[in-house]
Amino acid sequence: MKVLVVGGAGYIGSHAVRALEDAGHEAWVLDNLYQGHRAAVPADRLIEGDLLNPADLAAALDKTGAEAVMHFAALALVGESVTNPAKYYLNNVVGTINLLEAMRERGIWRFVFSSTCATYGVPDKVPIDESEKQLPINPYGDTKLAIEKALDAYCTAYNMGAVALRYFNAAGSHHSGEIGEDHDPESHLIPIVLQVALGQREHVTIFGDDYPTPDGTCIRDYIHVEDLCSAHVAALERLKQGELMKLNLGTGNGFSVKQVIDACRKITGHEIPAMMGERRPGDPAELVANASKALEVLDWKAKYTTVDEVVESAWKWHKDHPNGYGD
Ligand code: UDP
Numbered sequence: 001m002k003v004l005v006v007g008g009a010g011y012i013g014s015h016a017v018r019a020l021e022d023a024g025h026e027a028w029v030l031d032n033l034y035q036g037h038r039a040a041v042p043a044d045r046l047i048e049g050d051l052l053n054p055a056d057l058a059a060a061l062d063k064t065g066a067e068a069v070m071h072f073a074a075l076a077l078v079g080e081s082v083t084n085p086a087k088y089y090l091n092n093v094v095g096t097i098n099l100l101e102a103m104r105e106r107g108i109w110r111f112v113f114s115s116t117c118a119t120y121g122v123p124d125k126v127p128i129d130e131s132e133k134q135l136p137i138n139p140y141g142d143t144k145l146a147i148e149k150a151l152d153a154y155c156t157a158y159n160m161g162a163v164a165l166r167y168f169n170a171a172g173s174h175h176s177g178e179i180g181e182d183h184d185p186e187s188h189l190i191p192i193v194l195q196v197a198l199g200q201r202e203h204v205t206i207f208g209d210d211y212p213t214p215d216g217t218c219i220r221d222y223i224h225v226e227d228l229c230s231a232h233v234a235a236l237e238r239l240k241q242g243e244l245m246k247l248n249l250g251t252g253n254g255f256s257v258k259q260v261i262d263a264c265r266k267i268t269g270h271e272i273p274a275m276m277g278e279r280r281p282g283d284p285a286e287l288v289a290n291a292s293k294a295l296e297v298l299d300w301k302a303k304y305t306t307v308d309e310v311v312e313s314a315w316k317w318h319k320d321h322p323n324g325y326g327d
Pocket residue numbers: 169187188189190192204205206207208218219220257280283
């Protein structure tokens with residue numbers, strides 16, 4: 001299939017491009033390079049353009065002859081979504097609707113959407129399955145839920161076929177060592193801790209140790225980026241017109257902030273000083289996936305199941321690329 005990967009120069013999108021090509025699909029990238037990296041994708045497959053410019057979307061779909069779209073081009077900083085919600089609603093909601101409209105005008109019906117466990121807000125029970133209520137606690141989660149709802153209606157009314165993949169915490173890097181995680185600013189736990197190991201930060205601040213968890217720090221489900229992307233390909237190949245699938249993507253295993261830092265100490269051999277800090281607003285105590293629906297529907301499950309394996313993979317990239325892509 002010819003697939004347009006929107007946001008394909010970003011962290012997860014660039015890994016999806018590799019997964020698509022490995023599965024025999026033809027992947028093209030549309031990216032505005034706001035957070036994406038030119039070096040993360042083949043130069044002859046990159047089209048520069050913006051979701052907020054419908055002419056860019058039309059041109060990219062026409063040029064590539066895309067039969068499907070994978071959409072990764074979202075803003076995803078919870079804190080920024082609180083202080084600048086307009087930016088989030090414009091890019092994540094208006095931009096995505098622009099994309100769906102450009103697809104609809106061309107009769108392109110296959111859509112793979114990056115959703116998030118943030119749509120669950122504070123879950124009633126963990127591990128979280130897809131029937132958990134969706135009550136986001138920040139504008140970022142609201143924008144993702146808005147698109148899930150739009151997709152439900154689009155699939156029914158316009159016979160599109162889509163999947164909303166609700167990611168837990170993506171981490172790790174490509175086994176080739178060629179692509180990995182490079183955010184500016186970096187806000188995610190594993191890369192921050194590895195930056196301490198590299199001497200780029202003096203310490204990591206643990207955002208609260210008074211949560212109702214065994215060691216008091218927040219528990220998350222860290223899923224390897226290649227596992228995430230293999231699920232995208234499996235979902236793409238199973239899309240059905242008129243149907244929206246909603247699937248959690250996680251390992252089913254939770255690790256606390258302290259456990260992540262300990263794993264990084266063990267794997268890097270560095271001391272990694274940690275300081276205790278305040279809770280970060282909007283952090284639920286525990287987010288762990290029940291990923292049994294993805295197993296049933298996609299015949300997919302995560303190959304990397306421990307935080308050690310995920311940290312080892314992330315460390316390989318950060319150690320060899322201490323300045324990321326250097327752009
Ligand atoms: N975290 C932390 N210190 C940091 C960054 C993150 O203690 O410098 C914690 C954060 O509060 C959360 C977990 O690590 O409990 C994972 O955070 P991250 O931002 O990586 O992902 P999120 O769960 O917000 O998607």
